Amino acid sequence: MSEFLSQHPRTHTCNQLTKTESGNEVVLVGWVQGLRDHGGRRFIDLRDRYGITQIVFKPETDAKLHARAHELRSEWCIGVAGTVEDRIGNGGSPNLKLKTGEIEINANQLEVFSEAQALPFMVEDHIDTHEEKRLAHRILDLRRKPMQDNFALRHRVVQATRRYFDKNDFLEIETPMLVKYTPGGARNFLVPSRLVPKNFFALAESPQLFKQMFMMSGFDRYFQIVKCFRDEDLRGDRQPEFTQIDVEMSFVTEKDVQAMSEGLMVRIFQEALGVQLQTPLLRMTYDEAMDRYGCDKPDTRFGLEHIDLTSLLSDLQSGGVPLFEQTLANKGMIKAMVLPKAHELSRAELDKLEDVVKQLGGQGLGRAKVAESGTAWTQSPFAKVISAEAIKAINEKCLAKDGDVILMQMGRPKLVHTVLSGLRLHLGAKLGLISNGNQTTWNLLWITDFPLFEYDENQKTYAAAHHPFTSPKMGDENLLKENPGACYAKAYDLVINGNEIGGGSIRIHDPVVQAKVFDALGISKEAQEEKFGFFLKALCYGTPPHGGIAFGLDRLCMLLSGSQSIRDVIAFPKTQRGVDVLTGAPSPVDTKQLRELQIITLP
RNA sequence: GGGGUGGUAGUUAAGUUGGUUAUAACGCCGGCCUGUCACGCCGGAGGCCGCGGGUUCAAGUCCCGUCCACCCCGCCA
Numbered sequence: 082m083s084e085f086l087s088q089h090p091r092t093h094t095c096n097q098l099t100k101t102e103s104g105n106e107v108v109l110v111g112w113v114q115g116l117r118d119h120g121g122r123r124f125i126d127l128r129d130r131y132g133i134t135q136i137v138f139k140p141e142t143d144a145k146l147h148a149r150a151h152e153l154r155s156e157w158c159i160g161v162a163g164t165v166e167d168r169i170g171n172g173g174s175p176n177l178k179l180k181t182g183e184i185e186i187n188a189n190q191l192e193v194f195s196e197a198q199a200l201p202f203m204v205e206d207h208i209d210t211h212e213e214k215r216l217a218h219r220i221l222d223l224r225r226k227p228m229q230d231n232f233a234l235r236h237r238v239v240q241a242t243r244r245y246f247d248k249n250d251f252l253e254i255e256t257p258m259l260v261k262y263t264p265g266g267a268r269n270f271l272v273p274s275r276l277v278p279k280n281f282f283a284l285a286e287s288p289q290l291f292k293q294m295f296m297m298s299g300f301d302r303y304f305q306i307v308k309c310f311r312d313e314d315l316r317g318d319r320q321p322e323f324t325q326i327d328v329e330m331s332f333v334t335e336k337d338v339q340a341m342s343e344g345l346m347v348r349i350f351q352e353a354l355g356v357q358l359q360t361p362l363l364r365m366t367y368d369e370a371m372d373r374y375g376c377d378k379p380d381t382r383f384g385l386e387h388i389d390l391t392s393l394l395s396d397l398q399s400g401g402v403p404l405f406e407q408t409l410a411n412k413g414m415i416k417a418m419v420l421p422k423a424h425e426l427s428r429a430e431l432d433k434l435e436d437v438v439k440q441l442g443g444q445g446l447g448r449a450k451v452a453e454s455g456t457a458w459t460q461s462p463f464a465k466v467i468s469a470e471a472i473k474a475i476n477e478k479c480l481a482k483d484g485d486v487i488l489m490q491m492g493r494p495k496l497v498h499t500v501l502s503g504l505r506l507h508l509g510a511k512l513g514l515i516s517n518g519n520q521t522t523w524n525l526l527w528i529t530d531f532p533l534f535e536y537d538e539n540q541k542t543y544a545a546a547h548h549p550f551t552s553p554k555m556g557d558e559n560l561l562k563e564n565p566g567a568c569y570a571k572a573y574d575l576v577i578n579g580n581e582i583g584g585g586s587i588r589i590h591d592p593v594v595q596a597k598v599f600d601a602l603g604i605s606k607e608a609q610e611e612k613f614g615f616f617l618k619a620l621c622y623g624t625p626p627h628g629g630i631a632f633g634l635d636r637l638c639m640l641l642s643g644s645q646s647i648r649d650v651i652a653f654p655k656t657q658r659g660v661d662v663l664t665g666a667p668s669p670v671d672t673k674q675l676r677e678l679q680i681i682t683l684p
Numbered sequence: 685g686g687g688g689u690g691g692u693a694g695u696u697a698a699g700u701u702g703g704u705u706a707u708a709a710c711g712c713c714g715g716c717c718u719g720u721c722a723c724g725c726c727g728g729a730g731g732c733c734g735c736g737g738g739u740u741c742a743a744g745u746c747c748c749g750u751c752c753a754c755c756c757c758g759c760c761a
Contacts, residue, residue, distance in 0.1 A: 115722090117720045117723050117724095119717055119718055119719065119720060121718035122719055124721070126721070139718080155711090173720075173721095174720085174721090179721085199711080201694060202696090202711090203695080203710080203711070205722095208695085208696095209695085209696055211695090212753070212754070213754085265761065267759090267761070286760095289761095311760065313760040314758085316755085439688095441687095441756075442686090442687085503756080535761090545761045550761095551761090646754090656752090656753065
């Protein structure tokens with residue numbers, strides 16, 4: 082063990098010392114960030130979590146020490162004792178980029194705590210290394226300032242959250258992670274039980290039922306910063322284990338939950354970024370969002386809104402275009418988006434949009450360039466067949482002027498929306514319509530009035546759009562039996578710059594209504610009892626009206642930090658395949674242990 | 685499950701119609717250097733071209749398969 086620290090305890094961090102401390106004897110510890118060896122003057126940048134301080138080794142201070150400094154290498158972990166000196170007074174020049182740039186430490190003691198091998202990549206702010214390598218050497222990656230900043234920010238978000246809810250009388254209570262397996266919804270990770278052989282726990286997808294039972298227990302206001310687990314395919318903003326800020330309140334309406342959530346956002350943005358949000362936030366119904374953006378999490382920082390031409394073309398007998406006619410006959414939808422002349426794209430660039438459309442699953446991209454004072458189309462496959470009346474009507478409906486290009490998608494509504502909203506985001510980025518970097522715009526909005534159910538074409542059944550404990554809108558419970566597809570839900574999502582950051586709802590507190598929803602979902606009485614019997618029973622002892630919300634902490638931190646990936650705000654994330662390349666998880670286990678669990682694996 | 689992009693030195697990349705010894709920058713190693721802070725100068729080492737097969741006189745380059753990473757669709761109540 083090193084005696085150095087007992088004789089020379091750390092006196093300062095590497096971001097503290099200024100000319101005020103000139104002449105002081107200090108001790109700094111940290112990592113060698115860089116070396117500049119001038120023979121008679123050896124400089125190193127010493128880095129710790131807080132910043133960087135220059136150390137200088139001089140032969141006239143200690144010839145032996147000066148010689149030893151020659152051996153130092155990048156990322157060695159060292160301790161230095163020395164005198165704070167004014168750089169200018171020493172004949173040097175200040176480094177205005179550093180807070181400590183006017184001073185340096187003239188070293189008189191050096192301790193090498195630990196050497197470092199040659200590095201797989203340099204520890205610097207802007208690295209251009211494949212993520213695979215960063216993950217494999219995560220400790221080096223995490224030493225980089227942008228990563229250190231990300232986790233400091235995440236800490237501030239978490240602390241702000243705890244302070245906010247504490248101040249508002251919420252109780253932070255933990256819920257189980259090993260929970261009852263319930264099929265439906267996200268796929269569960271399974272954990273075999275040794276004590277109850279051949280039976281499995283699921284890792285909790287969310288604490289949904291537990292937090293509702295807290296309300297039945299009379300806890301009134303609950304929150305938790307909690308890990309959740311979902312065994313689904315990964316994305317840049319999805320990890321198999323992730324963290325939610327989970328919230329539930331009794332005796333509230335949608336507005337109450339939203340107001341409490343807005344207060345949280347105000348506090349987080351204030352404490353994490355120093356940004357003042359304006360509340361109340363904007364609200365948009367799900368139907369409006371789908372109509373204008375084809376998406377339930379629209380990025381409202383730019384235009385390029387969608388225009389629905391379906392009824393217009395229906396009125397015009399498809400304008401004589403066979404493709405439109407076919408679409409309408411198949412109960413399809415026709416939507417358009419206008420690319421303004423101001424953002425004119427070359428024909429080659431427009432052709433490339435076809436590839437984008439195909440990647441999104443579309444067949445192709447209908448397009449038309451408006452000409453002759455809005456009476457004609459050029460560069461369009463439809464131009465030859467479409468009626469003059471239809472051209473004029475579409476141009477007017479799209480408010481398209483000469484030189485604008487109308488982009489069209491048609492077919493099944495779901496696909497039209499996927500393709501056209503994907504194309505919209507692509508164009509927003511390509512045309513530079515989304516501000517980024519320092520000039521950050523924060524568009525927060527609520528999406529409200531979601532449908533209660535979605536029809537599953539494959540299964541030929543309804544599925545809960547949010548989850549099956551979501552309350553129907555007032556009056557819609559009467560539709561549950563006859564027309565479930567027409568029911569709306571007391572559900573809401575919080576969207577920030579096109580990212581779904583939170584989602585919640587008012588829950589069902591009436592066991593009769595809850596049973597009706599299960600019926601509509603096609604879950605038999607027996608299955609209801611088997612899967613949710615404990616919960617249905619719990620509902621029967623005086624359940625308060627209640628509702629809540631859950632926020633994706635990782636996504637929120639990703640946005641606030643300006644990170645491109647959720648992995649940059651998770652210390653040890655998994656890759657796209659759900660693998661931890663650092664530790665090698667998942668891995669095979671001993672057959673002895675499998676036998677104990679009464680599990681065999683297929684060859 | 686499907687589509688796309690990529691994998692060449694420690695790192696990031698270049699590598700022509702297949703053709704001698706596979707380049708460069710940074711990093712690394714050695715030397716010089718008393719005011720640097722992207723220090724500078726001189727010298728040097730470093731390669732299973734992801735992996736496996738095939739075509740060919742000859743493959744980093746062409747073909748087939750496969751693995752890995754990233755992005756997207758499906759999926760994620």
